Amino acid sequence: MDIIMCGVGGQGTVLASRVLGDTAMKQGFQVRTSEIIGMSQREGSVVSQVRIGHDLNGPLIPDQAADFFLGFELAESVRNLEKLGPQGIAIVNTQKIVPPSCYLGASSYNEPALLDYLQKQVPTLILIDALELARQAGNLKAVSAVMLGAFSAVYSEIAAAEIANELIEKLPEKLKDINTRAFELGKTYAEG
Amino acid sequence: MTRKLLLGNEAIAHGAIKAGIRVATAYPGTPSTEVFSTLINFAEEFDFHAEWCVNEKVALEIAYGAAISGARSLVSMKQVGLNVAADPLLTGTYLGVKGGLVIVVADDPGPHSSQTEQDTRNFANFAKVPVFDPADPQEALDMTIEAFNISERYHLPVILRPTTRVCHVCQDVNIPETYFTSPKARFEKGSDYVIFPNVSRRKHSDLIDTLQNISEDFSTSAFNLTEGEDDRGIVCSGVSYYYVKEALQRLQVKPAVLKIGTPYPFPDKLVTSFIKDKQSLLVVEELDPVLENEIFRLVGKTGIKTELHGKNDRLVPGVGELNVDLVEKVIATWLGKSLPEMSVAEKPELPARAPILCAGCPHRASFYAIRKAAGKKSDVVFTGDIGCYTLGTMPPLSAVDTCLCMGASITEAQGIGRAEPGRKTIAVLGDSTFYHTGIPGLINAVYNQYPLTLVILDNSTTAMTGFQPHPGTGQTAMGEEVPIVDMVKLIEGCGVKSIKIVDPVNLKAAVQAVKESLDYQEPSVVIMKRECINLPGHKAASNPVFVDEQKCRDCGLCVTEIGCPALVMEKGQKPRVFETCVGCGLCVEVCPFDAIQGGGR
Numbered sequence: 001m002d003i004i005m006c007g008v009g010g011q012g013t014v015l016a017s018r019v020l021g022d023t024a025m026k027q028g029f030q031v032r033t034s035e036i037i038g039m040s041q042r043e044g045s046v047v048s049q050v051r052i053g054h055d056l057n058g059p060l061i062p063d064q065a066a067d068f069f070l071g072f073e074l075a076e077s078v079r080n081l082e083k084l085g086p087q088g089i090a091i092v093n094t095q096k097i098v099p100p101s102c103y104l105g106a107s108s109y110n111e112p113a114l115l116d117y118l119q120k121q122v123p124t125l126i127l128i129d130a131l132e133l134a135r136q137a138g139n140l141k142a143v144s145a146v147m148l149g150a151f152s153a154v155y156s157e158i159a160a161a162e163i164a165n166e167l168i169e170k171l172p173e174k175l176k177d178i179n180t181r182a183f184e185l186g187k188t189y190a191e192g
Numbered sequence: 193m194t195r196k197l198l199l200g201n202e203a204i205a206h207g208a209i210k211a212g213i214r215v216a217t218a219y220p221g222t223p224s225t226e227v228f229s230t231l232i233n234f235a236e237e238f239d240f241h242a243e244w245c246v247n248e249k250v251a252l253e254i255a256y257g258a259a260i261s262g263a264r265s266l267v268s269m270k271q272v273g274l275n276v277a278a279d280p281l282l283t284g285t286y287l288g289v290k291g292g293l294v295i296v297v298a299d300d301p302g303p304h305s306s307q308t309e310q311d312t313r314n315f316a317n318f319a320k321v322p323v324f325d326p327a328d329p330q331e332a333l334d335m336t337i338e339a340f341n342i343s344e345r346y347h348l349p350v351i352l353r354p355t356t357r358v359c360h361v362c363q364d365v366n367i368p369e370t371y372f373t374s375p376k377a378r379f380e381k382g383s384d385y386v387i388f389p390n391v392s393r394r395k396h397s398d399l400i401d402t403l404q405n406i407s408e409d410f411s412t413s414a415f416n417l418t419e420g421e422d423d424r425g426i427v428c429s430g431v432s433y434y435y436v437k438e439a440l441q442r443l444q445v446k447p448a449v450l451k452i453g454t455p456y457p458f459p460d461k462l463v464t465s466f467i468k469d470k471q472s473l474l475v476v477e478e479l480d481p482v483l484e485n486e487i488f489r490l491v492g493k494t495g496i497k498t499e500l501h502g503k504n505d506r507l508v509p510g511v512g513e514l515n516v517d518l519v520e521k522v523i524a525t526w527l528g529k530s531l532p533e534m535s536v537a538e539k540p541e542l543p544a545r546a547p548i549l550c551a552g553c554p555h556r557a558s559f560y561a562i563r564k565a566a567g568k569k570s571d572v573v574f575t576g577d578i579g580c581y582t583l584g585t586m587p588p589l590s591a592v593d594t595c596l597c598m599g600a601s602i603t604e605a606q607g608i609g610r611a612e613p614g615r616k617t618i619a620v621l622g623d624s625t626f627y628h629t630g631i632p633g634l635i636n637a638v639y640n641q642y643p644l645t646l647v648i649l650d651n652s653t654t655a656m657t658g659f660q661p662h663p664g665t666g667q668t669a670m671g672e673e674v675p676i677v678d679m680v681k682l683i684e685g686c687g688v689k690s691i692k693i694v695d696p697v698n699l700k701a702a703v704q705a706v707k708e709s710l711d712y713q714e715p716s717v718v719i720m721k722r723e724c725i726n727l728p729g730h731k732a733a734s735n736p737v738f739v740d741e742q743k744c745r746d747c748g749l750c751v752t753e754i755g756c757p758a759l760v761m762e763k764g765q766k767p768r769v770f771e772t773c774v775g776c777g778l779c780v781e782v783c784p785f786d787a788i789q790g791g792g793r
């Protein structure tokens with residue numbers, strides 16, 4: 001099972017990939033995750049790759065091979081879409097994080113064109129406003145909990161409760177309730 | 193046996209703990225940093241000493257000192273760190289060690305976050321140091337333990353060389369229960385740890401014999417695997433081994449595979465027996481053609497007839513990372529197989545998303561002040577350095593003209609000024625970098641009377657690599673409070689007569705300080721002092737700025753002058769402030785119409 005998570009540094013893709021990795025390991029699977037830690041975390045593009053299964057090879061997912069694609073940000077989802085396999089499911093957060101290069105006139109952020117591209121290219125696409133759901137849960141930073149919740153609704157090999165528990169275990173006390181709510185909101189949305 | 197999901201770097205730390213290390217040292221650097229930051233968490237429990245050092249040379253020498261006293265020691269760094277530590281490495285290998293010494297040096301194919309794509313396996317060969325090359329976190333843990341054994345058995349330092357895709361990969365790893373208890377350390381006088389030309393000759397000769405023995409040992413090492421039988425063979429190493437395996441499964445072909453985990457000294461016997469009946473060989477490795485060139489040597493030595501493909505004939509790319517797709521294409525070409533074309537529909541334009549200085553980063557204010565002081569159209573050369581502040585090269589700040597290696601801002605400035613007398617320079621570097629290798633260059637400027645203008649961006653941390661403490665912070669790796677090594681006294685001690693300390697967000701004072709320094713005829717230093725906003729414990733914005741739309745005249749200077757990610761202005765609209773604003777107040781100072789208000793802590 002190959003899962004791609006992409007977004008912008010600071011959105012919580014690293015946390016999400018560790019949560020999935022730990023849950024899967026405890027269920028008896030082998031796990032490989034990979035991310036680039038460093039400069040790109042300063043609001044740059046980030047990609048996490050998670051592989052779960054038996055007899056795994058290396059950490060990197062080949063092009064057009066991912067079974068699941070979690071896009072934490074609209075433009076980043078388009079940027080990395082070649083990783084998604086033809087039968088894969090994509091869950092894309094419609095949140096826009098517009099880089100300063102756009103305000104300085106050096107590049108542009110064309111939201112309709114990006115959405116249109118996703119809708120044309122991805123047969124199984126779930127668009128989700130994870131930022132709004134995180135807001136409803138009580139904290140804008142709970143986007144990754146919303147995304148994990150949505151993922152748990154479409155991924156059948158591990159029970160959603162296991163993923164939720166692993167996430168909550170990794171968080172400080174005061175964030176547990178908010179993230180539990182965020183996870184549930186994401187899950188309910190993707191089921192609906 | 194405990195099973196845990198571990199980052200490669202964490203796995204190395206666990207290996208070192210199981211191997212019974214007594215001393216651990218490091219200077220941070222991506223992708224190596226988490227080896228040491230993991231060790232810190234276990235130092236008390238397992239009773240070993242751990243310290244962040246001021247640079248890699250210092251770190252290696254301390255670990256070496258411990259090792260010649262019989263203590264198992266580990267030092268970790270990124271690949272360019274080994275350039276700084278090269279001197280003790282080469283001589284230390286001649287003189288040898290008593291307790292095991294493992295040097296973890298992380299390479300970065302790509303490169304993702306490094307100045308070069310240098311290959312530490314070649315460095316090991318140059319320095320005549322045995323090297324282990326892990327393919328995944330599990331192997332990184334196992335090799336760390338074995339590296340200590342080899343180091344002690346042969347009295348040599350040993351390098352463990354993980355790459356980014358081992359360091360920053362998580363895997364379910366088995367941690368052994370067994371634990372090595374090292375004997376009590378004691379430095380024995382009279383044993384020969386003094387290098388002299390005559391000692392060197394003897395030691396060099398012994399070293400060559402030892403390496404021969406290790407090569408024999410490595411020929412039977414469990415870290416070198418042979419899989420399958422065929423007259424076509426692939427030789428690979430590190431994470432490339434997995435790319436090869438996956439590509440072979442996808443292509444459904446079965447050439448023989450040899451994976452080398454011990455590239456130096458090369459396991460001649462094992463490789464000779466693998467290549468002797470091959471009609472064609474392909475070598476798949478990242479960075480330099482190290483295995484490939486060794487096989488060329490073997491072919492010359494043995495007279496074996498075989499085709500040899502890899503980097504030398506450009507079948508395998510000479511730069512950048514490998515991955516499954518790339519390796520699959522290489523193997524297909526090698527075997528004359530065709531691959532189905534993958535088509536990707538053309539994408540709409542994507543926004544450029546380069547890393548940038550954070551909202552509220554004090555470096556932004558410093559660079560803005562430096563630019564102002566130098567004058568808008570000025571010809572002043574800004575010699576920069578390595579740290580978060582290298583991002584000051586991006587527009588609109590554009591205040592970094594050079595970046596070579598740590599500490600070079602101060603010395604490049606002197607070279608430029610000497611070559612072009614009268615040309616003004618401003619050298620800019622961070623606090624951690626100043627303590628790392630900045631000080632000798634400053635002393636040189638005083639000694640040789642260069643009218644240096646040096647700006648130190650003191651954000652009270654090593655931000656780039658994840659907020660490590662340094663001598664100026666008054667904290668050790670273990671979190672102890674210690675007296676700070678006072679930067680001002682240090683600079684005074686070097687003989688600098690003009691030293692100014694300013695808060696860069698106090699723009700007028702900061703600009704004035706740099707101007708005066710530029711006019712000063714002798715070496716002078718401006719310390720821009722303001723804490724990194726990401727420091728744990730830093731108070732988040734209590735007072736973000738807001739735009740008074742009545743006063744705003746849409747000039748856009750607040751955006752175009754400083755490029756802060758918390759402040760944006762869309763066409764035809766007033767500037768907008770995001771939640772990420774920490775209220776540093778730089779934009780308040782920049783607005784000519786007093787239209788931005790609030791801010792300040």
Ligand SMILES: Cc1ncc(C[n+]2csc(CCOP(=O)(O)OP(=O)(O)O)c2C)c(N)n1
Nearest residue numbers: 221273578579580622623624625654655656
């Ligand atoms: C020889 C060497 N060692 C380590 C590194 C990794 N590295 C890059 S910048 C940096 C430190 C930067 O700290 P500082 O100068 O305080 O600037 P800041 O990032 O805090 O702005 C380190 C350790 C390197 N590039 N070269």
